[in-house]
Amino acid sequence: MISNGTFTSLLLENGYIIPRVGMIAICIGAAFVLGLIVACLYMYRNSYNRGFAVALVLLPMVVAAVVSVVNGNLGLGIALGGSFGIIRFRSAVGTARDIVAVFLSMAAGLICGSGYVLLAACVVVAVSLIGFILLAAGFGGRNNCERQLRITVPESLDYTDTFEDIFDKYLSARELEKVKTTNMGSLYKLYYRVSLKDAKKEKEMLDEIRTRNGNLEIVCGLIDNSKPEL
Numbered sequence: 001m002i003s004n005g006t007f008t009s010l011l012l013e014n015g016y017i018i019p020r021v022g023m024i025a026i027c028i029g030a031a032f033v034l035g036l037i038v039a040c041l042y043m044y045r046n047s048y049n050r051g052f053a054v055a056l057v058l059l060p061m062v063v064a065a066v067v068s069v070v071n072g073n074l075g076l077g078i079a080l081g082g083s084f085g086i087i088r089f090r091s092a093v094g095t096a097r098d099i100v101a102v103f104l105s106m107a108a109g110l111i112c113g114s115g116y117v118l119l120a121a122c123v124v125v126a127v128s129l130i131g132f133i134l135l136a137a138g139f140g141g142r143n144n145c146e147r148q149l150r151i152t153v154p155e156s157l158d159y160t161d162t163f164e165d166i167f168d169k170y171l172s173a174r175e176l177e178k179v180k181t182t183n184m185g186s187l188y189k190l191y192y193r194v195s196l197k198d199a200k201k202e203k204e205m206l207d208e209i210r211t212r213n214g215n216l217e218i219v220c221g222l223i224d225n226s227k228p229e230l
Helices: 021-043 050-070 074-086 096-113 117-136 164-170 199-210
Strands: 146-154 171-182 187-196 218-221
Touching (some): 021 050, 021 096, 050 096, 096 117, 164 171, 164 199, 199 218
Antiparallel strands (some): 146 187, 146 218, 171 187
């Protein structure tokens, strides 16, 4: 436990954690401010639920209040831990960004609840700045030339090598992910994951494919990465 230097606990007195109403209020207030910062980072360039954003603000305050009371009391800590263990969360699995935001909020509350307000502020600000920089730099962005390509062909057409010359001309990579029969087995639907050599020539490629599949349905769109789960 840090007891000296810059990151000194506000609740520390003579080497012991002593909860005092005034100091606990300061810790909870700091947790509220840090929760706002975390919520703002989460909402930046992200579709979000209003209730979840509010929860990110309130969560650090609740955690800070609980931790400030539990500090130094082993029995109470075990009792509270057992109580929280009874809770069953039935909500759907969140995205990676949701989970990171929740963990950062909890970390801010835990550190503030122990009295290390300055340390909590440094952690939240540092993580927020790094997060903003990564988002602004487009880190982990998808390749704009990647597509999902779905081609419908008649059952009489051998699709194995029919489109190979067209693919070699316009694609740098392709993978046949699955084949599905439809319309009582009279048609096949081919599902490809492809990478275009030149995104501007997408229409030219589709026109050439239409001449091979009898002008049946062709669908070409961006790959859906909207729900990244951790």
